Amino acid sequence: MKILVCISHVPDTTSKINFNNELTExxxxxxxxxxNPYDEFALTRAIWFQEKQGAKVTVVHVGDASTEPTLRKCLxxxxxxxxxxxxxxxxxxxxxxxxxxIYKQGEYDLILTGKESIDYNGAMVPGLLASFLDIDFxxxxxxxxxDGTTATAETEIDGGTETFTANLPLVVAGQKGLVxxxxxxxxxxxxxxxxxxxPLSIVAPVEATAVTEIERFxxxxxxxxxxxxxxxxxxxxxxxxxNEAKVI
Amino acid sequence: MSVLVFADTSEGIYKxxxxxxxxxxxAISDLLGSELVAVSMNAxxxxxxxxxxxxxxxxxxxxSLNNKQYAATLTxxxxxxxxxxxxxxxNAIGNSVAPLIAAQLKxxxxxxxxxxxxxxxxxxxxxxxxxxxxxxxxxxxxxxxxIGLAKNSFGIVEKPTTATVTDFQATETxxxxxxVSVDKNSGKxxxxxxxxxxxxxxxxxxxxxxxxxxxxxxxxGAATACSKPVSDMGWRPHSEHVGQTGKPVAANLYIAVAISxxxxxxxxxxxxxxxxxxxxxxEAPFFKAADYGIVGDAFEVVPKLIEKLKxxxxxxx
Ligand SMILES: Cc1cc2nc3c(=O)[nH]c(=O)nc-3n(C[C@H](O)[C@H](O)[C@H](O)COP(=O)(O)OP(=O)(O)OC[C@H]3O[C@@H](n4cnc5c(N)ncnc54)[C@H](O)[C@@H]3O)c2cc1C
Ligand SMILES: Cc1cc2nc3c(=O)[nH]c(=O)nc-3n(C[C@H](O)[C@H](O)[C@H](O)COP(=O)(O)OP(=O)(O)OC[C@H]3O[C@@H](n4cnc5c(N)ncnc54)[C@H](O)[C@@H]3O)c2cc1C
Numbered sequence: 001m002k003i004l005v006c007i008s009h010v011p012d013t014t015s016k017i018n019f020n021n022e023l024t025e026x027x028x029x030x031x032x033x034x035x036n037p038y039d040e041f042a043l044t045r046a047i048w049f050q051e052k053q054g055a056k057v058t059v060v061h062v063g064d065a066s067t068e069p070t071l072r073k074c075l076x077x078x079x080x081x082x083x084x085x086x087x088x089x090x091x092x093x094x095x096x097x098x099x100x101x102i103y104k105q106g107e108y109d110l111i112l113t114g115k116e117s118i119d120y121n122g123a124m125v126p127g128l129l130a131s132f133l134d135i136d137f138x139x140x141x142x143x144x145x146x147d148g149t150t151a152t153a154e155t156e157i158d159g160g161t162e163t164f165t166a167n168l169p170l171v172v173a174g175q176k177g178l179v180x181x182x183x184x185x186x187x188x189x190x191x192x193x194x195x196x197x198x199p200l201s202i203v204a205p206v207e208a209t210a211v212t213e214i215e216r217f218x219x220x221x222x223x224x225x226x227x228x229x230x231x232x233x234x235x236x237x238x239x240x241x242x243n244e245a246k247v248i
Numbered sequence: 249m250s251v252l253v254f255a256d257t258s259e260g261i262y263k264x265x266x267x268x269x270x271x272x273x274x275a276i277s278d279l280l281g282s283e284l285v286a287v288s289m290n291a292x293x294x295x296x297x298x299x300x301x302x303x304x305x306x307x308x309x310x311x312s313l314n315n316k317q318y319a320a321t322l323t324x325x326x327x328x329x330x331x332x333x334x335x336x337x338x339n340a341i342g343n344s345v346a347p348l349i350a351a352q353l354k355x356x357x358x359x360x361x362x363x364x365x366x367x368x369x370x371x372x373x374x375x376x377x378x379x380x381x382x383x384x385x386x387x388x389x390x391x392x393x394x395i396g397l398a399k400n401s402f403g404i405v406e407k408p409t410t411a412t413v414t415d416f417q418a419t420e421t422x423x424x425x426x427x428v429s430v431d432k433n434s435g436k437x438x439x440x441x442x443x444x445x446x447x448x449x450x451x452x453x454x455x456x457x458x459x460x461x462x463x464x465x466x467x468x469g470a471a472t473a474c475s476k477p478v479s480d481m482g483w484r485p486h487s488e489h490v491g492q493t494g495k496p497v498a499a500n501l502y503i504a505v506a507i508s509x510x511x512x513x514x515x516x517x518x519x520x521x522x523x524x525x526x527x528x529x530x531e532a533p534f535f536k537a538a539d540y541g542i543v544g545d546a547f548e549v550v551p552k553l554i555e556k557l558k559x560x561x562x563x564x565x
Contacts, residue, residue, distance in 0.1 A: 011378075013492055013493070013511065013512045013515075014511055014512070017378045017381040017382050019382070026378075037492075037493045038493070091356075092347075092357070093350075093356065093357075096351075115343075118378075118379050118492060118493070119377070119378055120377055120378075120384075121359065121360055121375075121376060121377055121378070121379060122357075122359060123338075123343055123347070123359045123360075123396070124346070124347040124350065124357050124359065125347075126347070127315075127344060127345075127346070127347025127348050127350075127351070128347045128348075128350060128351045128357075130348065131319070131347065131348045131350075131351030131352060132351055134422075136314075136316060136423055136424055136425045137315060137316065137344065137348065137425075138425070139315065139340075139343060139344035140340060140343070140344070142486070152428075155340075156340060156487065157340045157341070157430070158258070158339050158340045158341065158438055158440055158441065159258070159432055159433055159436075159438035159440075159441065160430060160431050160432035160433050160438075161430075161431045161487075162427055162429070162430045162431070163427070163428045163429045163430075163431075164314070164425050164426060164427055164428065165424075165425075165426050165428055166424045166425045166426070167424035176486055176489065176493065176494065177486045181480045182480075210389070211354075211355070211356035211388065211389050211390040212356040212357075212358060212386050212387065212388050212389065213386065213387045213389060214377075214384045214385070214386050214387075215372065215384075215385045215386065215387055216384070216385040217377065217382050217383065217384050217385075218374075218382065218383045218384075218385070219381075219382055219383075220380070220381075220382070220383070220518070223536075223537065223539075224539075226525070226535050226536065226537075226538040226539060226540065226541045227539065227540050227541070228535075228540075228541050228542070228543065229540060229541065229542050230542075231542050231543060231544030231545075231548070231549050234542070234549065234552050234553045234556050235556055237524065237540060237542065237553070238553075238556055238557060238560050240540060241501065241522070241524070241540070242560070242564075245501070245521075245522040245539065245540075247443075247444070247500045247501040247521065247522050248444070248468065248501065248557075248560075
């Protein structure tokens with residue numbers, strides 16, 4: 001089984017979000033980048049298939065050279081090889097077209113992604129990719145098993161969960177639950193050493209167009225100060241929630 | 249030309265979030281001066297959509313469809329109705345169907361949109377980015393646009409009309425996806441649907457103390473939620489984890505009990521309209537993001553609050 005894991009490279013969750021003076025671009029100064037947390041669940045599951053079922057795991061990312069440490073980290077965690085498509089990812093449509101090309105060249109059986117990138121929050125790359133390739137798609141996956149060419153996937157639906165079977169090839173967008181939090185891998189010294197020798201190929205992007213364009217960013221308006229209520233006076237809280245906030 | 253909106257149902261009834269999505273789509277159709285076509289899925293009474301401005305109702309009745317079948321059906325209707333804008337809500341089904349439609353229609357898709365377009369030419373929407381830490385004005389450059397509406401960002405607006413109703417057969421498509429089982433959290437309110445969410449953090453010390461959260465949620469008719477470490481430790485199910493890497497919350501009222509207010513937690517719950525924080529530590533960062541705060545011990549404050557709320561509910565019933 002060949003698995004392609006799509007990796008998004010995002011600011012660490014503790015990052016303060018700032019923009020350039022024109023408010024047109026995210027300011028990366030002083031920002032630590034990490035593997036998108038949802039993709040980490042997907043990658044860890046892929047490595048489980050590698051260890052238990054002999055799968056080969058390739059990670060792929062669309063981004064410029066500055067993103068390579070993120071790919072090396074994926075290799076250190078256990079991916080077999082990495083592909084970087086050398087282009088600035090200008091929108092989800094563009095990214096999905098690039099990934100579709102890699103899929104077609106590699107004859108993969110399974111594409112794993114995160115359900116959303118925590119920076120631009122597009123929540124579209126996996127669905128677009130599945131649709132471009134005309135293969136089935138499971139979103140918000142919380143458990144995935146593969147038996148031969150059949151996948152069994154549990155996904156979150158509104159107010160519950162649903163379990164599907166599907167034939168490979170398949171696109172699965174994962175999230176927490178796909179593996180346990182405690183099983184997420186931290187690269188160790190040996191992994192980091194081995195990662196240096198693993199192949200990381202750089203490929204040129206194919207011709208593709210973006211269909212959206214971010215013009216300007218804004219930060220949420222500053223909040224008014226919090227009204228403090230005495231712990232012995234919960235009646236006041238109820239009164240405020242009822243008459244002022246009008247939420248109960 | 250038309251605006252198309254997906255009106256999904258739960259057990260035959262339109263959810264509040266669906267009516268919000270339809271109201272929002274109506275506002276766009278008004279801006280564009282085009283008709284609003286609502287695709288109604290398995291409704292027992294689709295005429296309800298007329299109250300929210302649908303000019304045409306396309307009625308689909310079908311056994312459960314998977315995301316690909318939904319997308320094929322909506323794509324076909326969008327083509328037949330010459331739709332230039334397709335609107336879905338950002339719930340579980342909308343999230344998985346919207347990108348599939350966008351790919352089929354070669355349309356730009358923006359999810360998590362929070363307001364009516366600020367401009368129609370070029371078509372520009374405002375959406376959440378960076379998990380709610382910022383908003384981005386985004387132009388959609390393609391001829392057809394697909395929009396996902398963030399929950400609780402527009403509201404329900406009544407606009408009575410008279411609609412024509414036609415029946416439509418779900419479109420066939422090749423798919424190997426087969427549903428084997430559905431497991432509904434029966435009797436529990438889903439976080440995504442809840443007007444009020446009551447959430448507990450690590451400060452509650454152990455799993456059994458979450459009865460406090462459940463009791464408070466029960467009086468308020470609220471959904472229960474928790475911080476990440478609480479679900480990591482198995483005190484509560486993963487489905488209750490809210491925040492940047494868990495479920496987003498955009499409730500009218502969010503009550504955080506014994507949660508410190510880490511940046512990742514706040515990112516996911518900030519979109520809630522009113523936030524109440526109960527914490528022993530006056531320096532807890534959550535107070536800076538809250539509307540109302542009580543510095544106090546949850547084990548004393550919450551039982552009192554439950555008791556007083558019961559009295560309040562009895563009086564205002
Ligand atoms: C300089 C710059 C300018 C940008 N300008 C715009 C703009 O004008 N308009 C706009 O919409 N966006 C813009 N972006 C954001 C960029 O589009 C996103 O990185 C990309 O679209 C994917 O993010 P998403 O939020 O759509 O992904 P999602 O669909 O939320 O991601 C879901 C999953 O898809 C996979 N994935 C996502 N991105 C990648 C990737 N790059 N490589 C491999 N797999 C991936 C991951 O598995 C991820 O978990 C810009 C980014 C940069 C760096
Ligand atoms: C990559 C990454 C992603 C993350 N994503 C998320 C996420 O999505 N959601 C999330 O929640 N976290 C997330 N976190 C974790 C986050 O950083 C915090 O660790 C977490 O939110 C803290 O949870 P807490 O507030 O319950 O616990 P703590 O920070 O331990 O806070 C407990 C609070 O309880 C108070 N307290 C103690 N006793 C009482 C009492 N008797 N009565 C009242 N108050 C009391 C304390 O004063 C304290 O403020 C993420 C972290 C990382 C690194």
